[in-house]
Amino acid sequence: MGNIVVAGPNEVVVVSGGCVKKDSTYVVGGSAWKTWCVSQSHRMSLEVMTLLPSVTSCETLKGVPMNVRAVAQVRIKHEIEHLKKACEQFLGKKPHEIEEIIINTFAGHLRGICGGLEVEDLYRNRERFAQSVIEEAAPDAEKMGLEILSFTYKRPHRRKRVP
Structure with missing residues (x-):
């Protein structure tokens, strides 16, 4: 179970944690999967x-x-x-x-x-x-x-x- 996390073209979403992957996922202008209670996501602006x-x-x-x-x-x-x-x-x-x-x-x-x-x-x-x-x-x-x-x-x- 989890959520889809969507990032706009002017932001990065970082998905970290999880049981399988050790590296964080960096998404710009796309989407990633975030598992409930195991993964967390953070956003940061990429605007000038x-x-x-x-x-x-x-x-x-x-x-x-x-x-x-x-x-x-x-x-x-x-x-x-x-x-x-x-x-x-x-x-x-x-x-x-x-x-x-x-x-x-x-x-x-x-x-x-x-x-x-x-x-x-x-x-x-x-x-x-x-x-x-x-x-x-x-x-x-x-x-x-x-x-x-x-x-x-x-x-x-x-x-x-x-x-």
Whole structure:
């Protein structure tokens, strides 16, 4: 006895447990069988997440404090190995918790790259800066089962020093 569990095209359903199979079943846009009292299922969204990472008081190469803001579009990859990684990291978490984890990852990379550049580089080469962040953050995103669809760096704001 059991149930059929259906997943939409924008979500993954993970069916785990059971007597026969030891691996979980990952279903995107399809269905799976869930045995009563033996198996359990969990859902996770695969929709694109729009994130707003920002860093305040980030010091540049010459010690000038800057406020850096960006917009990033990320999503969980649909391949099975990436779904497994994402489910290990995020399954059972609320969407805002997932977004916070990813934003903190981006913020660390923003701070690191900003610290290696001068203020003029941040103003003149915004596309190169954004590309650098993508290149730096992509391996960490990959480890979480994510792919960075886009990353846009907003105009920086110079923070005034307090005397």
